Amino acid sequence: MAETQMSADGLKSLARYMDQFEDKESAIIKVLYEAQHIFGYLSNDVMLFIAEKMDIPAAKIFGVVSFYSYFTTTPRGRCQIKACMGTACFVRGSEKVVSEFEKQLNIKRGQTSDDLKYSLDVLRCVGACGLAPVIVVNDKVYGKATAADVSKIINEIQG
Template sequence: MAKYDVDEVKLRQLEEYIDSITEKEGALIGVLYKAQEIFGFLPKDVQLFIARKLNVTAAKVFGVTTFYSYFTMQPRGKHVINVCLGTACFVKGADKILEEIKKELDIKEGNMSSDGMFTVDTLRCVGACGLAPVVIVDGKVFGRVKVEDVKGILDEYKEATE
């Protein structure tokens, strides 16, 4: 196995998964899902490894990784917070909620908190306009969120991991 700048145990786990696939053609998205499950994100070296193992170009792997919003090339926190910035949510103050979350966690949008607990991202629309503004944490939807609700929402996830 070639030397990659990633956890070798996880890389072997990914390699075993890829080797177990009988039909490698068309398997790229499934392999990327599995790799992200194993590593938590898709670093460049993992993408290159996948390209080599599936006999596809690195450009194809990178293209798929960047096209689908599910995939990330940045480490993610234990808890992923998404703030909807669709029109209804924005009009009802989602931008202020996002700013409060960033302030509370001392984090920039798209980044992971220094303790590795949270990642903050935005979405364009979650289709829950009647609940605007909406915040989603690890898939749990919080509707009609106010700035003063932010600390309580974050505390719920901080306490769950203590």
């Protein structure tokens, strides 16, 4: 019940957001941003809602969503662990750190744990190469991370 209420409110505010754009086509990416911000991910229902409201074919909306890695069509975990796999982090051993996360959380990169607690993603360069390898959890940055730090980081985000 609470969830349906939340999504009804969410759709209402998304509709208001969409209304401000005159040229709908060029606003697609901005609208999808807002939608993902509200709902956490872009479900089929949300994409269909946007398509209908903006009078743009749903296939086009889906085409945009699937093209950009920022958008996700599956729910993400509450703790979003993102490991930088830019070149600077890679040559300083980020692969080992990611593998350790996979081992300890028992999920692969790109996946979310069944209890929606963690998701693990790799991203391409956050631009903090001086701190390589870099792990970003929600918005907190852990620099110069090693495989040995992984359990410490997991403990910290649990607490």
